[in-house]
Amino acid sequence: xxxxxxxxxxxxxxxxxxxxxxxxxxxxxxxxxxxxxxxxxxxxxxxxxxxxxxxxxxxxxxxxxxxxxxxxxxxxxxxxxxxxxxxxxxxxxxxxxxxxxxxxxxxxxxxxxxxxxxxxxxxxxxxxxxxxxxxxxxxxxxxxxxxxxxxxxxxxxxxxxxxxxxxxxxxxxxxxxxxxxxxxxxxxxxxxxxxxxxxxxxxxxxxxxxxxxxxxxxxxxxxxxxxxxxxxxxxxxxxxxxxxxxxxxxxxxxxxxxxxxxxxxxxxxxxxxxxxxxxxxxxxxxx
Amino acid sequence: xxxxxxxxxxxxxxxxxxxxxxxxxxxxxxxxxxxxxxxxxxxxxxxxxxxxxxxxxxxxxxxxxxxxxxxxxxxxxxxxxxxxxxxxxxxxxxxxxxxxxxxxxxxxxxxxxxxxxxxxxxxxxxxxxxxxxxxxxxxxxxxxxxxxxxxxxxxxxxxxxxxxxxxxxxxxxxxxxxxxxxxxxxxxxxxxxxxxxxxxxxxxxxxxxxxxxxxxxxxxxxxxxxxxxxxxxxxxxxxxxxxxxxxxxxxxxx
Numbered sequence: 001x002x003x004x005x006x007x008x009x010x011x012x013x014x015x016x017x018x019x020x021x022x023x024x025x026x027x028x029x030x031x032x033x034x035x036x037x038x039x040x041x042x043x044x045x046x047x048x049x050x051x052x053x054x055x056x057x058x059x060x061x062x063x064x065x066x067x068x069x070x071x072x073x074x075x076x077x078x079x080x081x082x083x084x085x086x087x088x089x090x091x092x093x094x095x096x097x098x099x100x101x102x103x104x105x106x107x108x109x110x111x112x113x114x115x116x117x118x119x120x121x122x123x124x125x126x127x128x129x130x131x132x133x134x135x136x137x138x139x140x141x142x143x144x145x146x147x148x149x150x151x152x153x154x155x156x157x158x159x160x161x162x163x164x165x166x167x168x169x170x171x172x173x174x175x176x177x178x179x180x181x182x183x184x185x186x187x188x189x190x191x192x193x194x195x196x197x198x199x200x201x202x203x204x205x206x207x208x209x210x211x212x213x214x215x216x217x218x219x220x221x222x223x224x225x226x227x228x229x230x231x232x233x234x235x236x237x238x239x240x241x242x243x244x245x246x247x248x249x250x251x252x253x254x255x256x257x258x259x260x261x262x263x264x265x266x267x268x269x270x271x272x273x274x275x276x277x278x279x280x281x282x283x284x285x286x287x
Numbered sequence: 288x289x290x291x292x293x294x295x296x297x298x299x300x301x302x303x304x305x306x307x308x309x310x311x312x313x314x315x316x317x318x319x320x321x322x323x324x325x326x327x328x329x330x331x332x333x334x335x336x337x338x339x340x341x342x343x344x345x346x347x348x349x350x351x352x353x354x355x356x357x358x359x360x361x362x363x364x365x366x367x368x369x370x371x372x373x374x375x376x377x378x379x380x381x382x383x384x385x386x387x388x389x390x391x392x393x394x395x396x397x398x399x400x401x402x403x404x405x406x407x408x409x410x411x412x413x414x415x416x417x418x419x420x421x422x423x424x425x426x427x428x429x430x431x432x433x434x435x436x437x438x439x440x441x442x443x444x445x446x447x448x449x450x451x452x453x454x455x456x457x458x459x460x461x462x463x464x465x466x467x468x469x470x471x472x473x474x475x476x477x478x479x480x481x482x483x484x485x486x487x488x489x490x491x492x493x494x495x496x497x498x499x500x501x502x503x504x505x506x507x508x509x510x511x512x513x514x515x516x517x518x519x520x521x522x523x524x525x526x527x528x529x530x531x532x533x534x535x536x537x538x539x540x541x
Contacts, residue, residue, distance in 0.1 A: 160397055171389070173364070
């Protein structure tokens, strides 16, 4: 029972990350490979605020979300100057830089040892310390996230982003501010990733840089590609499916030493196979 | 003579190539002005300069007395000038209707926060925008194709849709880049009819066109451009009957 609850909790958190990546990569066409870094910043901020008893959970989440909005806008600004392929390289550098900071800034992040003993989340003065309460919180957050994504995509803003993805110049010629729309998409993606970080930290009560490194960013991209780019269903299916993979692997009798490597291998193969044979993913549109 | 749109001393070079050289002209309100000239004469460059996609090295463009220098494309659209592209640049994965809706000015819900926190308000505004876009499609004769994806439309229908998208911006001056090229005879008649109707409704049109038959039928005035410079202006008859211009225009071909 506990296993299913933590699976649902973790998957809900990753759905928020999937939405974030989908907004940025799938919809706005900003090919970022550093979303895990933003996720990490959210996690560290909430951990810091809760561990030092600066604020309670909700204000801490708000601070993390606002900070990640600003961070993501800053990080994606180069994408508004350099085009597609070059931005991947820039974003790659940003991810490496973030990993270096997470690992070496021992005072703020606990360095490679991570931060243990992060307090559980609380809502309106009530501590959510059981797994059931945590799953409710995370599934609730996921539903809110999905609702927000759905509302955004059916509004003129969603249509504008789709048009921008097809032809920026034509959107500008239609009198629209392309830059502003892209910055807004990056901001929304930042808010999703930051909130996911806060939930992740309070759920696991321990974080370390390995959850927010390049592998994690690529896992997020794989989730979006496998689930399906640019759709709500794709952002939900991808995380639920890929997070089940380690559990499936644990049923097969392989030594634990190669299990992690096998998982990475399968993620890689899935990413390549989907890009080649089913670019629209299970429930999406072509990336 | 009013100076509705006026360009003075435009200079544009691409490396060693001088695309526009001391190019000056005016466009009068309520008329259809055709911009003609051989390939490479600088017609599309003029469009790019007027609409803010290209900054001229020298010279200025004014619209209703206001200089457009340094204005961004979206500001120029807001001032009342919209354009189409020779290669259409439609949003092929959107429906015909959505192509038009995108171009309607300042919509509620173009901001993500409004979309999330005022969904009902946005939904109501959307219904209104769809009706508005539908009327524009009706106007250009595409109402029956509203729900169709652009890639399923014929080339002629796509051309009409680019005009519809320009109209949706609310601009009163439309710059149309070869609206009639590559069209069948019936599609040609349809678009010429549309351009004339737009004129009677008070729009001003500046049209790049190669087809002399089309120019003769729709133009009030013709600007003849050669090597980035305005070489002549006059009625279609004056321009077409001038042997020197015909030599430049057809010389390279025949």
